Amino acid sequence: MSAIITVSNLTKTYASGFTALNDINLEIRRGEIFALLGPNGAGKTTLISTICGLAMATKGTVTIGGHDNVRNYRAAREMIGLVPQELHTDAWETPTATAAFSRGLFGKPKNTPLIEKILKDLALWDKRKSQIITLSGGMKRRVMIAKALAHEPQILFLDEPTAGVDVELRKSMWEVVRELRASGVTIILTTHYIEEAEEMADRVGVINKGEIVLVEDKATLMRKLGRKQLTLHFNEPVTTLPASLGIYQLELSEDRKELTYTYDTKGERTGITTLLNDLRAAGLNFNDLNTTQSSLEDIFVNLVHRA
Numbered sequence: 001m002s003a004i005i006t007v008s009n010l011t012k013t014y015a016s017g018f019t020a021l022n023d024i025n026l027e028i029r030r031g032e033i034f035a036l037l038g039p040n041g042a043g044k045t046t047l048i049s050t051i052c053g054l055a056m057a058t059k060g061t062v063t064i065g066g067h068d069n070v071r072n073y074r075a076a077r078e079m080i081g082l083v084p085q086e087l088h089t090d091a092w093e094t095p096t097a098t099a100a101f102s103r104g105l106f107g108k109p110k111n112t113p114l115i116e117k118i119l120k121d122l123a124l125w126d127k128r129k130s131q132i133i134t135l136s137g138g139m140k141r142r143v144m145i146a147k148a149l150a151h152e153p154q155i156l157f158l159d160e161p162t163a164g165v166d167v168e169l170r171k172s173m174w175e176v177v178r179e180l181r182a183s184g185v186t187i188i189l190t191t192h193y194i195e196e197a198e199e200m201a202d203r204v205g206v207i208n209k210g211e212i213v214l215v216e217d218k219a220t221l222m223r224k225l226g227r228k229q230l231t232l233h234f235n236e237p238v239t240t241l242p243a244s245l246g247i248y249q250l251e252l253s254e255d256r257k258e259l260t261y262t263y264d265t266k267g268e269r270t271g272i273t274t275l276l277n278d279l280r281a282a283g284l285n286f287n288d289l290n291t292t293q294s295s296l297e298d299i300f301v302n303l304v305h306r307a
């Protein structure tokens with residue numbers, strides 16, 4: 001897949017002297033959903049702002065659809081819709097007027113049917129004539145998306161799209177984002193909700209202390225770094241663990257009725273068969289077992305911790 005955004009050797013040092021981005025290299029592929037994860041203060045918003053041309057890079061370049069975002073700012077910016085973290089819309093305006101006005105700002109001709117379609121897709125149709133101040137937080141966030149989409153951008157940045165949004169609404173937002181991707185829009189989102197990245201992203205980038213720690217296909221990432229755990233349940237407490245089982249580094253639960261074995265899914269051998277044989281040989285008979293796989297959250301915490 002071709003790159004729609006190319007970030008090369010990007011460094012951003014704020015006037016305070018603080019370097020928020022340090023030599024970032026990143027490609028966003030056309031048509032993908034890219035989730036940018038990172039702890040508070042990692043540089044996510046700074047990266048988005050610099051890509052969108054709202055903050056000036058100290059070093060390096062950004063090209064958007066082949067346009068340099070400084071030398072060819074207008075063409076680059078026109079390709080982008082940005083939904084910032086903070087909600088700021090004109091409280092007294094209506095969703096319809098806000099979206100239509102935003103389209104005008106990009107010099108695009110009036111297109112009432114398009115604005116209507118966007119409002120319908122975002123389930124804002126009933127509220128199209130209401131003043132924004134009367135809408136709920138979730139609705140206001142969708143108005144921000146409508147506004148960002150009004151000039152038909154090919155790329156949509158969503159900075160923390162579902163912060164403070166309840167579970168049900170979050171799910172409907174995910175649906176909206178998927179539909180947008182299906183219509184050909186490339187989506188870059190930042191999030192603190194790892195399940196959001198896990199649910200939606202095609203690729204995941206992790207940023208920590210201004211540096212990209214990892215970029216990977218989500219599925220590959222989960223396979224590569226994913227660890228699985230096998231838990232064996234016993235009817236009776238396991239009083240002593242035979243020395244022969246030492247190699248498995250088993251963990252015994254507090255009530256001594258559960259033994260957990262952690263193994264690497266990428267390893268050639270999981271060691272499960274020999275473990276089960278050795279358990280039997282030691283006279284330990286479990287009555288149930290289950291396996292769990294580490295989530296993106298575990299992987300993320302691990303990565304950031306290591307960095």
Ligand SMILES: Nc1ncnc2c1ncn2[C@@H]1O[C@H](COP(=O)(O)OP(=O)(O)OP(=O)(O)O)[C@@H](O)[C@H]1O
Pocket residue numbers: 014015016018020038039040041042043044045046047
């Ligand atoms: N205008 C500024 N001047 C100086 N430092 C800044 C400025 N804006 C941000 N920073 C610093 O840059 C670092 C990265 O901030 P940024 O907002 O990009 O992080 P973030 O990953 O988006 O965090 P969060 O998840 O909390 O939104 C932080 O240490 C922040 O204090």
